[in-house]
Amino acid sequence: MNFTRRNFIKACAVSTAMLTAGCSVNKSGTQTESQKLNKSDADSWVKSVCRYCGTGCGVLIGVTNGKVIAVKGDPDNEVNKGLLCAKGYYLPQILTADDRITQPLVKKNGKFVETSWEEAMNLITEKFSNAIDEYGPASVGFYGSGQALAEEEYVANKLFKGAIGSNNVEGNPRLCMASAVGGYTTTFGADEPMGAYEDFEHADVFFIIGSNMAECHPVLFARLTDKKRQDPHTKIIIADPRRHRSHKIADISVPFKPGTDLALLNAMAYVIIEEGLTDEDFIAKHTSFSNGQAKITYDQFKEFIKDFTPEFAEKKTNLSVDRIRELARIFAEPGKNTMSMWTMGINQRVAGVWANNMLHNLHLLTGKICRPGSTPFSLTGQPSACGSVREVGALCHLLPGHRGVANAKHREEIAKIWGISADRISPKPGYHTMQLFQKCVDGDVKALWVMCTNPAQSLPNATHYNPGLEKTFLVVAETYHPTLTSKYADVVLPAALWCEKEGVYGNTERRTQHLAKAIDPPGEARPDLDMLIDFAHRLGYGSLFQYDGPEDVWNEYLKCTTGTDMELATYQSLKEAHGIQWPVKDHKGIQGTVRRFIGGEDPYIKEKGKIDFYAKPDNRAVIFARPYKEGEEMPDAEYPFCLTTGRILEHWHTGTMTGKCPALNRAVPSSYVEVHSKDATQLGIKNGDIVRLVSRRGSVELPVQVERPGIPQPGMLFATWFEADRLVNSVTIDAVDPGSKEPEFKICAVRVEKV
Amino acid sequence: MEQHKRLLFFIVCSVFLLMLGVLTLTACSSQPQSGEIADISKTGLQQEVLTGFPPPIPHKLDRGDDCLVCHRQGEVGEAPKTPHPENIPCRQCHVLSE
Structure with a gap:
């Protein structure tokens, strides 16, 4: 072992948990006195939010002499109550990477040349x-991100939909949570989880x-x-x-066959009904039933669900009938609170919306919803997919404040705030993400x-779509260059990153949070908002965009939420508070709302304790009869x-940020494919071998990891996709859910070739 | 050792393949033996020396993935005791460095 244990022990002897304040972790002999930093050593600590996932951890950024330390x-x-993950702790390193661009680049004769902002912006405008x-306006578009600030997405949305007249405004949240949106809006009439981390x-x-x-x-x-740990009776079921x-x-592992989980979910509903585990009172008061086309009765739903016996699900999923019944019983046990959580395994599917509906069904049939500890809760992948895209309405069919372009009243309301005539906003949705890149x-x-964002690496079936990026006049506003996407750009604009600008993020649990500016961006880099x-x-369109900074933009956006069921907090409140969960009635205060649709917590319901799905015209959430569908x-x-x-x-994602951190790269230097040991033996491959995965669309070569860190079941492979040079998305499929238009990253068929 | 070979293999692969990480790789390949963390470019700061920074894991995980087997009480071999045994997902914060 190269590492000397003595050094480690010495280091650890003086080390303390990052959770325990006040002690010093100190690697012996590697730093000068001036680098031993205590809390007080930073000139200032700036309140912000982590740049990575949808959890939305609060961070404090230590700044000394204009540098993040x-x-x-x-x-x-x-x-997060002070806790972070490794990615968060290493955030300072992403700011100082050498491939940051600090001046606009314009491609001339196939080569990127540094240029002035004036020249770059003039070229783009022309x-x-x-x-x-x-x-026509439909020939231009915008592709944004769940990592952009709410103000940035708001201005882009207004510029394209309200000024230019193009609804071709999309963003990478289409690739990750569109099916969750579809689930919430169809079942409850309103997007985003009603529950919370609490x-x-x-x-x-x-x-x-x-x-x-x-x-x-x-x-x-x-x-x-x-x-x-605190409550060992807690039951944790992981279905994967x-x-x-x-x-x-x-406590219980549920390894269903990939692509068959809809059978499991409907079979759980079957058992819940058959064994009388339903909450009939809740069903009668708060739900309606639908088959997707029309309303049906409870009895018709019962008739529908009869096809989804545990025996049927056993055949599809390879789970035993007993296991399926046991799951349903645990889920529905009277007197217990049940919380379900899901992410991309459910969303990135051609039946993603249906799978979301089925999860909501389980909560509605059992009444395990709208009370502490009982809720369906989708987890979001990006720091502000909710705050900047879902809420701002920066997708091709949406308008700010959970409104839709197809709704005349919604167009009028927004046009009034934007200071334009309503007919300037097209009633026709623009191209959704996969269409947009096909049109390129x-x-x-x-x-x-x-x-x-970095679509050349993150779109499915990438080798098909990437030539389109070359063909189109492409502006890439990014922090780093080159990325797989900026390589195709005609103009690359240097963007300020994270704490080099200020604005607002919104996380998974409806928590809106302010990110303060901590340092200046390097060189000529500017915030995307500017x-x-x-x-x-x-x-x-200057007259429509008279803003004096992000707070000004927020104040206008705030008006778009006034009177809706997602009123947000004021900028001043957000600066003071450590996150505020909407709805914030009349934009007042910093308390916010932990749970929606329940009186006493939700400010729009007067009667305490009353459940009211008020976003539906009949105040009832919908239990959907959704059929079985595989990948x-x-x-x-x-x-x-x-x-x-x-x-x-x-x-994280395409590795443009985590790829800058030496420690993270050393920990996991390369994308890889996980293989089950049986398959490895059969294929004659071992750890570290390079294999080629070939699909109907493309191929990628990856090093093999046999059953680590995860264990895919036999016949299944799992690959990470953060590495630019191993373009895993050249293999994945671009089939989309017909409702949400989200692609099915989670399931495609490949063969394995030894290299 | 097989694990060591694999690590070297990954590093060699990375040199050729990580187009976006030139700086990173230079840092990685220049100092992997000492287990020291490369400086952050430009600032010259080392994060691991900062207050409360979770130390990277300075050894291979050749005894399995359950860190607390050795580190809960300490003194199993020479393993130091964790100050927070209640946090079981150790690798949430502590990254492999070898």
């Missing part, structure tokens, strides 16, 4: 104007499906393990085709602005393996 968890933030004049402390049963919290939401997982790090605390391939989208406002002025492309003789993709704790 440390990041620690904000002990006053309810989300190209967009020409496209709009010649081919429910962890009250739940007796956790039903976790299609989610590896230990790696994707580490701080939430820590909160879950803490709950389990792959055994992963979250299983460490599982087809040559119909002439100019596209990409902000704060770029977009500048662009709007150059296009001739679009299940394994067959030619492509015998089911490939699913996902994350590992140390890296």
Whole structure:
């Protein structure tokens, strides 16, 4: 072992938990006195939010001499109570990476040349104007991000939908949580979870499906393990085709066959009804039934669910009938509180919305909803997919404040706030994400602005769509260059990153949080908000974009939420508080709302304790009769393996940020494919071998890891996708859920070739 | 050792393949033997020396993935005792460094 144990012990002897304040972790002999930093050593600690996942951990950023020297968890933030994960602790390193760009780049004769903002913005304005004049507003588009600030997405949305007249405003949340939106809006009439992290402390049963919290939401997982430690009777069910790090605390593991979970969910509903585990009073008072086309009766639903016997589910899922019945009983046990959580395993599916509906069904049939510890709760992958995209309405069919472009009243309300005539907003939804990039391939989208995301690496079937990026006049506003996307750009704009600007994020649990500016951006890098406002002025829409900074933009956006069921907090409140959960009635105060749809907590319900799904016209949530559907492309003789993709704790998304941290890279240096040992033996491959995964769309070469860190079931492969040079998304399928338009990253068929 | 070989293999692969991480890789490959953490570029700061920073794991996980077997009470071999045995997902904060 190269590491000397003595050094380690010496270091650890003086080390303390990051949870325990006041002691010093000190690697012996590696630093000068001036680098031994205590809390007081930073000139200032700035309140902010972690840049990574949807958990929304509060952070304090230590700044000395205009440099970020440390990041620690904000002990006053309810989300994480001072805790962070490794990615968070290493955040300062992403700011100083050498591939940050500090000046605009313009591609000339195939090469990127540094240029002035003036020249870059003029070129962009000319190209967009020409496209709009010649081919109409639908020939231009915007592709944003759940990592952008709410103000940035708001201005982009207004510029394209309200000023230019193009509803081609999309963003990467389409790839991760569109199906969850579809589930919430169809079942409850309103997007976003009604529950909160606080429910962890009250739940007796956790039903976790299609989610590896230990790696994707580490701080939430820590909160879950803490709950389990304090209350050993807590039951944790983890339903996943792959055994992963979250299983460490599982009481029951449910390894269904990939792509068959809809059978499991409907069979659980079957058992709940058959064994009389329903809450009939709740059903009678608060629910209605639908088959997706029309209302049906409870009896018709019972008739429908008769096909989904545990025996049927056993055949599909490979789970035993007994196990399926046991799950339903634990989920529905009277007197217990049950919380279900899910992420991409449910959402990134061609039947993603249906799977979401089925999860809601289980809660509605058992009445395990709208009380502490009982709630269906989807976890979001990005820090502000909710706050900046779902709420701001920065998708092709939406408008701010959970409104839709197809709704005339909604268009009028927003047009009034935007200071335009309502007919300027098109009633027709723009191109959804996969359409948008197909239109780039087809040559119909002439100019596209990409902000704060890396679609050339994150889109499925990437090798098909990436040539379209080359064809289109592409503006990439990014912090780093090159990325797989900025490589295709015509203009790359240097964007300020995270604490180099200020604004607002909104996390998974409806918590809106202010990020203060801690340091100046390097060189000529600017906040995306400045770029977009500048662009709007150059296009001739200056009068609509008279903002004096992000607070001004927030104040206008706030008006879009007034009188809706998602009123937000004022900028001043957000600056003071450590996150505020909406709805905030009349924008007053910093208390916010922990749970929605329950009187006493939800400010829109007068009667205490009353459950009211007021976002539905009849005040009832819908229990949907949804049929069984498998993945679009299940394994067959030619492509015998089911490939699913996902994350590992140390890296995030396309690795543009975590890839900058030496320690994280050393911990996990490369993307890899996990293989079950039986399959490895059969294929004659071992750890470290390189294999080629081949699908109908493309191929990728990856090093093999046999059953580590996770264990996929036989016939299944799991691959991470953070590494640019191993483009796993050249293999994945671009089939989308017909409702949510979210692609099915989680299931495609591949074969394995030895290299 | 097989694990060691694999690590070397990954590092060699990375040198050729991690297009986006030139700086990172330089840092990685220049100092892997000592177990020291590379400086952050430009600031010259080392994060691991900061107050409360979770120390990286300075050894291989050749005894399995359950850190607390050795580190809960300490003194199993020479393993130091964790100050927070209640936090069981150790690798949430502590990253592998070897």
